[in-house]
Amino acid sequence: MTRISSVRINGGERVPFANHTAYCVGTGRVSLALHEEYQKQLRRVQELCHFRYIRGHGLFSDQLGIYQERKTPDGQVRVEYCFTYLDRVVDAWQNCGLRPFLELGFMPKALASGTQTIFYWNGHVTPPKDMKAWTDLVQATLRHLCERYGIEEVSTWPCEIWNEPNLKGFWENADKEKYLELYRATALAVKEAVPQMRVGGPAICGGEGSQEWIRDFLTFCRDNRLPVDFVSRHAYMGQTPEHRGRYLYHRMCRVEDTVEEMRVSRSIIDSFPEYKDLPMYITEFNTSYNPFCPIHDTNLNAAYCAGLLSQLGDVADGYSYWTFGDVFEEQGIPPRPFHGGFGMVAEGAVEKPSVWAFSYFSRLRGETVYRDERALLTRTENGGFEGIFWNICQEEAENALISLDLPADGQQYVLLSETVDEAHGNVLKAWHDLGEPASLSAQEQAFLQSAAASLCRTETVQAENGRLKLSVTLSPNAVSYCRLVPVKAETDEGYDYDWYETKKERK
Amino acid sequence: MTRISSVRINGGERVPFANHTAYCVGTGRVSLALHEEYQKQLRRVQELCHFRYIRGHGLFSDQLGIYQERKTPDGQVRVEYCFTYLDRVVDAWQNCGLRPFLELGFMPKALASGTQTIFYWNGHVTPPKDMKAWTDLVQATLRHLCERYGIEEVSTWPCEIWNEPNLKGFWENADKEKYLELYRATALAVKEAVPQMRVGGPAICGGEGSQEWIRDFLTFCRDNRLPVDFVSRHAYMGQTPEHRGRYLYHRMCRVEDTVEEMRVSRSIIDSFPEYKDLPMYITEFNTSYNPFCPIHDTNLNAAYCAGLLSQLGDVADGYSYWTFGDVFEEQGIPPRPFHGGFGMVAEGAVEKPSVWAFSYFSRLRGETVYRDERALLTRTENGGFEGIFWNICQEEAENALISLDLPADGQQYVLLSETVDEAHGNVLKAWHDLGEPASLSAQEQAFLQSAAASLCRTETVQAENGRLKLSVTLSPNAVSYCRLVPVKAETDEGYDYDWYETKKERK
Amino acid sequence: MTRISSVRINGGERVPFANHTAYCVGTGRVSLALHEEYQKQLRRVQELCHFRYIRGHGLFSDQLGIYQERKTPDGQVRVEYCFTYLDRVVDAWQNCGLRPFLELGFMPKALASGTQTIFYWNGHVTPPKDMKAWTDLVQATLRHLCERYGIEEVSTWPCEIWNEPNLKGFWENADKEKYLELYRATALAVKEAVPQMRVGGPAICGGEGSQEWIRDFLTFCRDNRLPVDFVSRHAYMGQTPEHRGRYLYHRMCRVEDTVEEMRVSRSIIDSFPEYKDLPMYITEFNTSYNPFCPIHDTNLNAAYCAGLLSQLGDVADGYSYWTFGDVFEEQGIPPRPFHGGFGMVAEGAVEKPSVWAFSYFSRLRGETVYRDERALLTRTENGGFEGIFWNICQEEAENALISLDLPADGQQYVLLSETVDEAHGNVLKAWHDLGEPASLSAQEQAFLQSAAASLCRTETVQAENGRLKLSVTLSPNAVSYCRLVPVKAETDEGYDYDWYETKKERK
């Protein structure tokens, strides 16, 4: 079966579409940025996607090691801040063209009021046992960053207070009052240290009661006249999962459902006169929320991402895919190169299908002239078009056929297309066919690298009566990026491309 | 229409096949190795093909500038040798893993007895006006190379005397007697300077009377007891051409015809008792002999190359494709990125289809178990198979379907295939569709790079009753490299590759 | 003997000094930019000096190969422009952060009205046999550049018409009338093609009658209402030379003499009311004008360069050292790594002393507070100082001792100095001591690279009574770059730099 649709552009259409694809991307624990493999993966992602900000957990966790206590000979404890690793991390990001979207958390063990931790790497999630010590840490860190990177630069880095405090795993008892107290102290400390920095929260994830958190957070800020420059929340599409071994499987809700959930948050914000139009950032989003969910490595995930990227700009001012790469340790060190990790790229910086969706959206130029649930089309300055097309097939495997009827200024065009689908760029299948090896040989790695490429093709398209007619066929879960560029052929005298073609009779 | 063939391997078959693919490759004028673009193209070719020797013209031409005359204040002429550029060239080759296959020619202008030149870059093709000055130059050069690179290393570099002296363009009047005198003096000079070096000739191209040259050359060597360590000649497949603008078009003879022509040379050599089994090198080969023949950029050329590589080892001990890259100036500077140049890669080191044929043959491992005019199959140590398949379609566009029936030791295999055909890796079509631009933008260059990739795929193959049955489909002018590797799946507990697949009903 | 001087800065001093060091640099024949070694040398120079423009000969010479004539089958000649190499050259420069300072010349052989050539590489120096064909070539080239690099970018590239037409070697008969005609046609053609481009001339070298050329050129432009956006000329310091073998030796005039000669040109320009304050560029300068003059490799040359860089800004709006590197062929291919070539760096991108002078001047920041014939001092924003010191010793080897007495805002400073003198960074001596090898082994190359380093040192300086007193000692021909930076020590608790020092009694 094939889904058939047709798109006719007369000229002059303008369709609203806000493209924040390149605004921000997520990362595993920030201290992992010390790893060479992390940097390799990030470089590749940045070549393809050109993200501007990067956000991750663990800025104040012990692996990054900023907060240090040292016993002096007289038995006293001396607090010291060690910025050695922080500098390396920020330098590494800058080398990849990225700025930090700072998430202020988790708690250094020595400052934690309790023992609760999260993740394989033991992020402490209890409130500070001494709020002053915490805000001192925050301010010392920001001041150090200003000294090293310049206050003008650092002032452009947003500060989000904590992560998902509405979950008991991330914030002891999901204690809202304590979070608001943390926010109050921290936001004020940030502004004192770097007045131009933007602060925000509450960085909640979805689920029961989550929208109330936003309302309560803003009420608290308003009533206490606290600084708040943006509201942040997360968006995941996974439904009740099934567990097998270390893996988790679940179906996804529809893109529309996710967008609708975000729209509710947006309208809560706008219901405050003081906060109407305050920026809302989705500081994490993905299909599944689990780093061992095989969907992340599939073409289905890429198609979903395309769907999300085509709509999230309607409800948010930024959104950050969780996460760019597979150097990630929350549920343990990934024991195999493909394991359902969040990454857009896998071990060795091998592209997974989803990275192409982000790459296509980040490259999109021009005025948007059409959008539906499988297509987005822009008109470019030079009289051409760009389009992204996708075909989400979670339930049933259907092809999609999209007929395009477009106005043409010129006569000859080239259609340049890049496509990733289950037959092209499906590196997971290649790894599966290789026997799902846990440890890749250099030869296997090289083959996977080749197998991960998208399909790049060209086609000559001739206008007829000032119209261009062409059709795009999408196999299940395909994502395709097309550019239609006017061509003025510069054929050299005597050059005949078809000479060796026309001798053939095609049969 | 489809050509259908089937291959059945019982086990134990052994088919003769000598694979000298990686022995040597040709290059434009050696001084072009100074160019950054040349080195970039060569690096890419070497990543794919791992050639061991490189051979080109112009070692003694003025662009490389070894031979220099300088007037002293008292009006005398002082002969000097300048090895500055030679050192850079040889260093560049070594950095790419290559050794020189030295071609001793052409004549420095100051040593030439006449004014005749060849090529845009004016290679002098007249005999030396002073044989002693010539052999001094040869010896000084070899001695310098020994000093810089070590005599053991330099002793492994073959020395071929001149190029195509049986053509009037390359050697004044195609004067055989003068060539034999040149050979005598030069070969003796080489052996005197570096006794272990191998010398040979006569480096002829084909055509009327060419086989006689070989006979006369060997007769001369025998009668004069001259050193001769190998016989060299060239092989081109182009028939009478058609000219249009700067371009030349012609049909190719069959692979078999070329092989047969070489076999005649081989039998002439073997007819001398003294020279039976003396190595014969095809120091140049290609389809067309013209650097503005569009065939070189096509998939048809790749298929022809595969055909040649499957058979040339039957008749020669080495063969050198003319040439690795498109930095080449014989008929002028290439004015456009695709222009029918000899190169395996084009401007920007973009792969043309032919480079894949060389890459596939250079990678082939194992014992040969089957060969026909479209297929070559080897059995590898690990119980798998490798195969190269090609489908030359000069006249008619036919698909080819090859059924393979192979013995299986194991149960599960993966078929890894890499294919270049008119729909994949056909970078010429992409450039054509772009309007054949003479000057590529960075974006166009990047797109062509992507469009030049071969198609890499995997497939799981299950043995049945100890046999593997699979079929390879080749579209016209396709070349495909397949590896069939036994697989022992290492699936992790709970990992289900098909979970997101099986939810779909394929329609 | 020691030259002693003292410098006292009270604070508030401002001394005029225009620093155009980084404006432009010269290059050998532009087609040499195709060479990998050229690009390597240029990258190194740019790391050190950050030049913005690059200027060289041979844009229209046959090695770059823009102008091509092709015979068609019907015997007609077809003019074609080939931009393949031009694009590579400009791309290479852009990759090094450079823009072309275009010099329009020499003549393609096919367009030359005569046979006179210059240089080993045969640059044609006769007027065009067809002015229209010449201006067509100029315009086609500029239009191509605009298409490839954008008209806004190309509009920032100055266009200088021809090179040293007042020398018979560079322009047939040094025919002024013919030059002015060339200028008229070319300047108008440039402006027609790219209206915002700046054009200028007459690019003369010094010598008898040269100043008259400037006057006559401007008179011609004024009288004919021709566009003229800048005046250009050259400056070399070499006096009557002595020849030995391929080498040339001569003494240099004084820096002041060179500056005075330039000042005369400046005043001629300013004597035209229409051209008062018109930019004057010294599009070539150096000590010796000969590429086989050993001075270029010496510390003496570096000291001279420092002297020139400290004064040329008084009389010119830009000046371009001839040339950045030793990939250069005017008098033949350099047969040995050190040969008195113009380059700031030698084979293998090894730094010669002079490159440090350019590097130091290009890095200099701050307000100039002092200048004399051996010293230049600036005060920086942070309350520190930067200085360059040099000690030209052509006749006698004297040390120079410069005492500095400076105002101090702070208490502790660090003096960071970089020095190149006959004992440090004197790579020529190292090569000489190695026996002046013509062909360097990898080990020799590596040693020379190390021996070419400048001496980098630090010293702690304490202010006393708000004053800093320190002295700089310069051995003969030394050039030194000093930064005096206020220091706020951040010593860690318990860290004692001197612990292992103070145990020693210095004897």
Next chain:
Amino acid sequence: MTRISSVRINGGERVPFANHTAYCVGTGRVSLALHEEYQKQLRRVQELCHFRYIRGHGLFSDQLGIYQERKTPDGQVRVEYCFTYLDRVVDAWQNCGLRPFLELGFMPKALASGTQTIFYWNGHVTPPKDMKAWTDLVQATLRHLCERYGIEEVSTWPCEIWNEPNLKGFWENADKEKYLELYRATALAVKEAVPQMRVGGPAICGGEGSQEWIRDFLTFCRDNRLPVDFVSRHAYMGQTPEHRGRYLYHRMCRVEDTVEEMRVSRSIIDSFPEYKDLPMYITEFNTSYNPFCPIHDTNLNAAYCAGLLSQLGDVADGYSYWTFGDVFEEQGIPPRPFHGGFGMVAEGAVEKPSVWAFSYFSRLRGETVYRDERALLTRTENGGFEGIFWNICQEEAENALISLDLPADGQQYVLLSETVDEAHGNVLKAWHDLGEPASLSAQEQAFLQSAAASLCRTETVQAENGRLKLSVTLSPNAVSYCRLVPVKAETDEGYDYDWYETKKERK
């Protein structure tokens, strides 16, 4: 005061000297090899020193994460081995030309019988709670390595059992019996998994009772017929220290004392007839044993290293400097770029003086003809000499003057010297003068890089009467590497190096 000595070589001398400098080097916790900064530092060290093996702690610690336990849904614990990080670490080493010298330890937390840990990073140092689980881990790891890297390769990697079990910090209670049991089980397990691997121990550090450990260890092996392929121990020179803040200061014993301590171990081994001449490896050595001892960054340390490298080969078959770089966490993350860390290079791969000592010794070629406490001299094949000279000044700052009187085959020589002393390559002083900044700006980093260079100079030396006389002056704590190479000058006709020199009258 100056220490004066003279060395006369007649010719024919041969002095015993075993140079194992390049055999092995130490590293911080092996999982730190994941860090980009670690790899950068290691690459630089390897460029200079070309070590062959690398040895460090923590192969089985949780940061490398090989041993994993996972709870299954039915509540059982599943043991899994995760080689993801191990593969990356070994790949990184191989990319730097290194093989692992495996140290089997410490204990995964889940396998530890107790809770005692060592270091900031919590290495578990209690015996396995289940010896079978431990040997399973060892064998699984070795088998995985064989599968990935080939059994032939892995068989060349030595296996040392645990680290410093004679210290309570490293092995609970320093329980010798338990260590011997661990050795028995582990050594047998290793040999079962990879029969050709060499195993050894007891990896003790010095101190009271340490020599007894060696005797007891060998007695145990002999009595139990256990495999033992080498004996290992450590060597540190630090005497009773003084603590200040996080830093530790102490004086060093003499080189001779350290050598003597090693000689005792050697003689214990040789006292066993079964083990006479069994290889003894010093698997760690350094001056101070503390990673916050400022000596490591000094020239004094370099001079000590030279002294040790000149003598350790007399008593050991290999020795491994602890450690190559400053990415190191045993006492916490280094909070400042210079902090007395063990590394031969500092943050940013800046060379500390000691790396030059290792580089010089690793480069030394030829037959040893002389050795004393400040000098080592070899004669090379080409008739030249190489020498290393050092001047340890712990107590008093004295210069050393060494007069050399050597036989000369030729006439002219070049002396190439590289020197690091308190005025050259003393990067610690530069950092100190900069104010000891905790966080380096890019400009400071670059300056330190320059300031870290050794002084490279040349000098022409003429033989007189078949003898070469020269003297080497060493300032306090200098280390100097000299090569004396015969020179046959190749001066070009007319080239006069002195032309610009002789015009000067030196005053």
